[in-house]
Amino acid sequence: MLSWAMLAIENESDREFIERLYTQNYAAMLQKAKDILKNHQRAEDAVEAVMLRLIDRIDLLHRCNQVSLHSYLLTCVRNEAIGQLRRDSRLYPGDAEEKMRILPDEGAAVDTKLMYQAQVQALAKALQSLPERDALALRMKYYECMGDAEIAAILNIKASAVRSLLSRVRRKVFELLREAEA
Numbered sequence: 033m034l035s036w037a038m039l040a041i042e043n044e045s046d047r048e049f050i051e052r053l054y055t056q057n058y059a060a061m062l063q064k065a066k067d068i069l070k071n072h073q074r075a076e077d078a079v080e081a082v083m084l085r086l087i088d089r090i091d092l093l094h095r096c097n098q099v100s101l102h103s104y105l106l107t108c109v110r111n112e113a114i115g116q117l118r119r120d121s122r123l124y125p126g127d128a129e130e131k132m133r134i135l136p137d138e139g140a141a142v143d144t145k146l147m148y149q150a151q152v153q154a155l156a157k158a159l160q161s162l163p164e165r166d167a168l169a170l171r172m173k174y175y176e177c178m179g180d181a182e183i184a185a186i187l188n189i190k191a192s193a194v195r196s197l198l199s200r201v202r203r204k205v206f207e208l209l210r211e212a213e214a
Contacts, residue, residue, distance in 0.1 A: 046090045053093065054083055057102055061109040068113035078112040097213045099150035158208040166201040173198055 041047040058079065065075035082105070086093060096104060159167045169187065172178040178186075180194040187194070 041087060041090075049090065049094065050083070050087060053086075053101070053105070057105050060102070061105055064106050064109045065113045068110065069116060074116060075113070078109055078116060082108045082112050097150075154209055154212055155205070157212065158205050161208060162201065162204065166197070166204070169194065169197050170201055170205070 041050060061079045061082065062075050065078040066072060069075050069078065086105075086108070093101060093104075159170065162170075165187065169183060172183045172186065173180075180191040183194045184191040187197075189197070
């Protein structure tokens with residue numbers, strides 16, 4: 033559907049990136065727009081409008097990770113669909129205003145769950161690559177909500193050493209997550 037607009041993208045890798053983005057996310061974006069607009073053709077128009085605007089933001093899109101990108105696309109489509117309803121309310125005041133009142137706001141919750149799930153998976157993978165003692169310290173602190181004194185007793189180190197250990201391990205995990213994202 034966007035094939036004519038793709039010709040405007042001069043860089044071949046950018047063109048392939050937008051095509052892949054469109055292909056991978058089309059169904060979710062269309063469903064989000066249909067949930068709001070209750071009309072297949074108007075939902076397709078909303079998705080197309082979003083994708084056309086995003087062509088100008090390719091640099092921003094390249095910097096996003098896959099989960100953030102998916103969430104961003106769904107938010108853009110939701111905003112476009114709501115914008116269509118608002119424009120309709122100016123043309124046909126009664127009908128569109130009623131639709132706006134009953135508009136579901138479950139998109140943010142779904143996006144948040146997807147982002148959280150991806151982050152948890154990435155974190156679990158990063159934890160698996162850590163030395164056993166480091167991963168254990170993080171698990172005890174953040175999953176089991178143990179205090180520094182309890183962790184120190186289990187690891188047979190001082191409580192101040194637990195804080196240093198956790199700080200060092202957190203930096204290592206952030207580095208691993210950044211590497212995985214890139």
